[in-house]
Each structure stands twice: as structure tokens, then as C-alpha cells.
Amino acid sequence: MRRYGKNPDEDDIRVRPNRKGNRPRTNIRPKHEDASEGMVLTVDRGRLTCLVEDRIVLAMKARELGRKAAVVGDRVALVGDLSGAKDTLARIVRISPRTSVLRRTADDDDPYERVVVANADQLAIVTALADPEPRPRLIDRCLVAAYDGGLTPLLVLTKSDLAPADELLEMYGALGVPHIVTTRDEFVDGRAADRVLEYLTGRTTAFVGHSGVGKTTLVNALVPENRRRSTGLVNAVTGRGRHTTTSALALPLTGDSGGWVIDTPGVRSFGLHHVDPARVILAFPDLEPGTENCPRACSHDEPDCALDDWVAQGHADPARLYSLRRLLATRERHEGD
Numbered sequence: 565m566r567r568y569g570k571n572p573d574e575d576d577i578r579v580r581p582n583r584k585g586n587r588p589r590t591n592i593r594p595k596h597e598d599a600s601e602g603m604v605l606t607v608d609r610g611r612l613t614c615l616v617e618d619r620i621v622l623a624m625k626a627r628e629l630g631r632k633a634a635v636v637g638d639r640v641a642l643v644g645d646l647s648g649a650k651d652t653l654a655r656i657v658r659i660s661p662r663t664s665v666l667r668r669t670a671d672d673d674d675p676y677e678r679v680v681v682a683n684a685d686q687l688a689i690v691t692a693l694a695d696p697e698p699r700p701r702l703i704d705r706c707l708v709a710a711y712d713g714g715l716t717p718l719l720v721l722t723k724s725d726l727a728p729a730d731e732l733l734e735m736y737g738a739l740g741v742p743h744i745v746t747t748r749d750e751f752v753d754g755r756a757a758d759r760v761l762e763y764l765t766g767r768t769t770a771f772v773g774h775s776g777v778g779k780t781t782l783v784n785a786l787v788p789e790n791r792r793r794s795t796g797l798v799n800a801v802t803g804r805g806r807h808t809t810t811s812a813l814a815l816p817l818t819g820d821s822g823g824w825v826i827d828t829p830g831v832r833s834f835g836l837h838h839v840d841p842a843r844v845i846l847a848f849p850d851l852e853p854g855t856e857n858c859p860r861a862c863s864h865d866e867p868d869c870a871l872d873d874w875v876a877q878g879h880a881d882p883a884r885l886y887s888l889r890r891l892l893a894t895r896e897r898h899e900g901d
């Protein structure tokens with residue numbers, strides 16, 4: 565027993581933090597009561613760039629987290645050197661429960677789902693009206709990922725100077741997804757940014773889109789000048805130079821109204837292996853009660869599905885059921901997805 569008296573390291577009652585900061589080494593897993601809260605801004609080869617108060621702190625995952633990975637948007641608890649000084653490395657010891665998860669599987673045959681972004685409220689699906697041509701199935705898939713993950717979708721249609729938006733908007737009318745249509749000139753005088761900001765202020769919005777749709781143009785118009793992609797936070801923060809990152813990147817919205825933009829790498833596909841129709845249907849509160857009489861594990865696109873009767877009885881708009889089924893059908897893989 566003597567060693568407990570002599571060696572405070574092994575005293576499991578003394579887990580309170582040492583206020584002087586010179587923590588004794590300990591064999592007991594500390595409870596990290598002294599950990600600071602932070603937010604993951606980007607991840608690069610196992611190094612996590614976090615915002616702790618107003619400091620940018622580079623961190624790695626503590627071994628005790630096991631296989632659980634922290635992703636962009638995660639709220640985490642950090643210990644160690646949180647000064648943000650050069651060559652320091654803090655440790656992430658906890659990941660807070662997530663309010664939402666944007667997941668994707670690399671493709672539908674890939675059983676591993678990847679959480680791309682945590683805790684975003686909104687998913688901005690950026691699509692060009694031309695150059696590159698819009699891909700409704702990709703939009704549908706992003707919508708399913710949003711509904712499945714608990715994010716509110718927002719449709720951003722760019723390059724309306726090249727092609728009209730009517731046809732696409734008609735397709736999404738029944739879904740009631742909010743939308744913004746932008747043109748190139750509006751970025752020059754900032755009007756597009758102001759209109760988009762209205763939807764983003766005070767929220768955390770993840771931006772997804774196919775390469776070339778104008779996502780960088782858009783994001784750069786929304787964040788402070790020193791955070792623009794050309795200079796690049798990745799570059800400024802990690803000092804590793806600009807490179808193609810596979811991770812998303814959280815950027816503060818311009819101004820002091822609050823809110824985050826989370827830019828994600830251009831996607832070619834959006835695998836939906838992980839999607840559960842029961843979660844998607846929660847985004848259709850008008851249809852959801854109609855599933856009560858569905859057979860067990862109903863795909864909602866089969867002859868016995870109770871939603872047909874529900875709509876036939878006038879409880880909901882047939883266009884809504886059509887849209888739901890179109891979205892659910894995108895879980896099946898097609899050539900070109």
C-alpha cells in the first residue's frame with residue numbers, strides 16, 4: 565500500500581488535473597477532465613487540424629480511441645500541448661456524439677462506409693446547369709445521403725448563364741428542396757454570395773459536387789479572403805504545401821454572423837451501400853405514417869407496399885411518392901454512377 569502513498573502516479577483517486585500543467589506520468593488511464601473542446605477542421609494522413617478556442621492545433625488520435633476515427637466537423641476533446649505552436653502535437657481523447665453524419669461508400673460494392681463529415685446541419689448539392697452536364701442521378705444520390713444522415717439538403721445550381729434551370733427544378737419540385745440558382749457575373753459583384761449566405765448563416769453546411777461545377781468559385785466567395793482555396797488553409801495550416809487532399813475542409817463563413825462551410829473533394833460517385841430506407845423515409849413526414857401497414861422490411865417499391873393505398877386514399881401527393889421511389893431506386897447501381 566505504501567507505493568500509493570509515495571507515488572501519486574498510481575493513486576487512482578488523484579485523477580484531477582494538476583493546475584500547474586506539469587502532469588505527473590501515470591499508468592492509470594486519466595479521465596481527461598482537463599481536456600479542452602475543439603472542432604476538427606481537416607484531416608491529412610492521420611494528422612487532424614483542430615480549432616481550439618481561436619487556435620489552430622495539430623493533433624493525432626489517442627490510442628485509447630481504438631479504431632474510431634475523428635472526421636471533419638467532429639467535436640473532440642484534446643489533451644497535451646494546445647498552444648498551436650510549431651511542431652507541437654496534441655492528442656484527441658474523445659469524440660462527442662454526432663448530430664449528423666454524411667456517409668458514403670466508395671462504391672456500392674464497397675462494404676466500408678466512410679463518414680465524410682460529422683455534425684453538419686445542411687448538405688449543399690452543387691450542380692452546374694451545363695459544363696459539366698447535370699447528372700440527376702448523382703443529385704438523387706446526394707439527396708438520399710442527406711436524408712439518411714440527418715442533413716437538410718440545399719440545391720445550388722451554378723452556371724445559369726450557360727443553360728436554364730427550369731427542367732431540373734421541375735424534377736425536384738415535389739421534394740420541396742430549397743434551391744439557389746447562380747450565374748458567373750454574380751460572383752464578380754458578390755450578389756451570389758449574399759444570396760447563398762442567407763441559407764448558410766448560423767449553420768454548418770457541407771458542400772458536395774462533381775468536379776468542375778464551380779464549387780471552389782462558390783466556396784471562395786463565402787469565406788474570408790485568407791481562407792480561400794487558392795492560398796488554401798491546408799497549405800497555411802499544415803505547412804505541407806498544396807496537394808490534393810482526400811479530406812473535407814471546414815472554413816468559417818465570412819463576417820461575424822457565424823456558420824461553417826465544409827468543402828469536400830469533388831465526387832464522381834456517391835455510394836449508398838449503407839443507406840437504410842427506414843431512415844430516408846423519415847424525411848417524408850407526409851408519407852411516413854402510411855408505411856405502418858407495409859410488410860416487414862418493405863422496400864416501399866413493391867406490390868404490397870402500403871404507400872400506394874395511402875396515396876390513393878388522398879393522404880399524400882402521388883408526386884411525393886414518385887419522388888421517394890425515384891430516390892430509393894438510386895441505391896441500385898447503374899452504369900455511370
Ligand SMILES: Nc1nc2c(ncn2[C@@H]2O[C@H](COP(=O)(O)OP(=O)(O)OP(=O)(O)O)[C@@H](O)[C@H]2O)c(=O)[nH]1
Nearest residue numbers: 722723724746747748775776777778779780781830
Ligand atoms: N459560365 C460559368 N462558369 C463558371 C461559373 N462558376 C464557375 N465557373 C467556371 O467553372 C470552372 C470550374 O470552377 P471551379 O470553381 O474550379 O469548380 P470546382 O467544382 O471547384 O472544380 P474542381 O476544382 O475540379 O473540384 C472555372 O473555370 C470557373 O471559372 C458560372 O456561374 N458560370
Ligand SMILES: [Zn+2]
Nearest residue numbers: 858862864869
Ligand atoms: Zn412500403
